[in-house]
Amino acid sequence: MYQGAALGADTDAVGEVVFNTGMTGYQEVLTDPSYAGQIVLFTYPLIGNYGINDDDFESASVKPVGIVVKEACVTPSNWRSKWSLDAFMKERRVPGIQGVDTRAITKHIRSGGVAMGMITDRDPEEAMRDLLAARTYDETDFVEQVSTRAPYAWSYAGMERIDEPGGEHRLRLAVLDCGVKYNILRRFAALGCRSIVLPHTTTADEVLAWEPDGVLFSPGPGDPARLPHVVETARGLFGKLPIFGICLGNQILCQALGGSTFKLKFGHRGANHPVQDLESGKVTITSQNHGYAVDPSSLDGANAAITQLNVNDGTVEGIRALDFEARSIQYHPEAAPGPWDSRPYFVEFVAKMEAMKR
Template structure:
């Protein structure tokens, strides 16, 4: 097995072995995910665009890759970093090994490094730029190249759908704005027999309203929400005209559209075991999360938004609701890809809010 090195922008070097695609000098932001399972969903989550994901669970790939659990057709992850990967998976559903899949999708992997040391470094210093390289012969030049690297800000543009498309159903008509949508969101709406029209991130509010939606869903997506002015403008122009539900990036765009602020977190939330408290009931849900930015709690004071949920680990804003309009959002992933499924009921809540809005609209007609 060939050698491969991970170089961090602080000068740290991790030596391991290469697997997956034979791509040299791949650059991205190195982050970590604490999920014990669900690596296929993680690899194919568009929200990881341009990121090198380190899995904290030590053995990855043991159940292979199957045809059913993808969150997108073309993954946008920059690289995968693991302690150990399984060359010979054992599961009745598997159709490819992890190594085969990464090779097919041109994604480099790094194995046999001390992932605990790497994660501790990220927790201490925060998420940072990193490079995967197969040679350290020109280490100084590689490091200088890494220091000069400026992260891109067009991730949403690169992962959003290019054209609208329809997933037919017979009940509520939902417009799903694709900022980097996970297919799990579509699965939840189709299970509820909704008629879903998926549209690009830059589609105007006027064009969306011409579709006569019963509700608008703002999907998850990668990057800094302030780099998506089209999404902020869209929310401003839709509020009060149609019920809106936002997830992850969609949650942050709603906050910005209402005058709140967002900030980059030190190392983000990425995992399937994040406890979130519902402030109205005191109930606690375990949630799946993947975000490096968060809504700034202190900035909500001068807005029409109310915080409805909070992260128990660090008091991050996890849920918002508009005081006047049928608009609400959550920072985590209720589509449960990968699980847990505690918050899956939020899709039913959205449909209930659509019903309430329609009843109210008839009353005031």
């Protein structure tokens, strides 16, 4: 038990406690659907310094159930800042805790693995009973909570500096939404793609009925093994049009190709994870947010090649199918938050879509 001061809304939160080592990007993390059902601890001690602004949303609502910080900045300073962290969390009805030894909790998670936790101001014993009775993260289907109910289109390029050529929407991309981040849609829009965002329950035939030039399997929260219907959709699309998967999308494609996933002790969450491309040998610093990983041995004999590995722990970071156009990466080329070094993946995939359209 760690005691601190209240932050944000005056409610309880129960969720899986995970830590993120990024030093910027709390607004993106707060609105990233992949954090659904989690209590996010920020290891950087000063959170909220530049406030919350109108632009840097990765979805329409706050997705983690709570946050843990050392110090929440009361008076942020940045030209785009509209709310302080505390005010924003109060408005969005999300609780948090501050003034705790976040490094001690991080080390606790590092040695014991991620675990369910609770932010509360109730009697500890009573709260503990509720916590133990609560449904665990692994048993919960979060994708159905964050996926869109109805299809929608996206053709907004965002307002960051764009050095790729923009222009007309030449291509149509189907996005299987398991918890897509806005910046994925912004990046594709900037490259001339109009995205049609579809619910996670969409079947392969329904996807094809939209006549897309390519399909993206999006990131998302929860255990990837709980999504056999999405895996089925992926299998149904193999060989019919170019496919790209990001994060959970990588785990979906791997399962569709015969692989399996396992839960990491404390996941990869941060903006500094080195990934090595096995063909070129080049190492890229990537933005990551995942609690599950693909077991490399499960792909033995599968119709797929492992293309990238994590430099720190050797887990699978990218694969491609051998006989048709489908590839995926475990990290986030859209950044938001994190480094922009992997943006070329969008360019590459769009080029594939274009080539196969012709």
